[in-house]
Amino acid sequence: MQGILLVDKPAGWTSFDVVNYVRRIVAGAEGKKPKHCKVGHTGTLDPFATGLLVLLIGKEYTRQAQGLSKVDKTYEVTMKLGATSTTGDPEGEITAVAGQTPTKAAVLGVLDQFRGQIEQVPPAYSAIKVNGQRAYKLARAGQTVVLESRPATINRLEITEYEYPLVEYSADVGSGTYLRTLSEDIAKALGTGAYTTALRRTRVGRYNIEDACLVEGLDPEKILERLLV
Secondary structure, eight states: OOEEEEEEEOTTOOHHHHHHHHHHHHHHHHTOOGGGSOEEESSOOOTTOEEEEEEEESHHHHTTHHHHHSSOEEEEEEEEETEEESSSSTTSOEEEOOOOOOOHHHHHHHGGGGSEEEEEOOOSSSSOEETTEEHHHHHHTTOOOOOOOEEEEEEEEEEEEEETTEEEEEEEEOTTOOHHHHHHHHHHHTTSOEEEEEEEEEEETTEEGGGOEESTTOOHHHHHHHOBO
């Protein structure tokens, strides 16, 4: 089996969980051990997040991973105002903060600050390497993680629903943009705190979530039917 498989990652699974799951299915179909089957992906989704995961099956395709990962993506995000999380998402330690209760007009008013080219400090709980180790591993071990600001591109940013304390927004972003950080930075501009409660990726480059298959019920026949080559 060789090609591209679009998967709708469920919440609670890591991207690596999905890769391993598909690798075992492919290995069984080909009569190989999983370690001898090449399966990768083009961009990690956080465990709490859902949505489009682009899997690459076979050596010919996994070699293209880096090039296929540097593309624009679309996300649907829900952020909760008035509280912060140590991880920027529901998995961290949540702390209520005293701050403003912004009007919808105020929320809409700050968005221009975050469109176009912006600067972001990636979250400590991220896969960025610090001295050869993943930042999230250092953070989980109780070590202080200091990451430098880096450029990010926000091509589109729109509020789709607002009922305090929840803000739902949709964004088209460049590769390497952190939505958890974007939510926190929007909240700071509003004079309060926030964390991302839900995150769904709906597009990766030219691939869309409408064409993705569910993890549940995947078998060799369904993978072959769904493979893009």
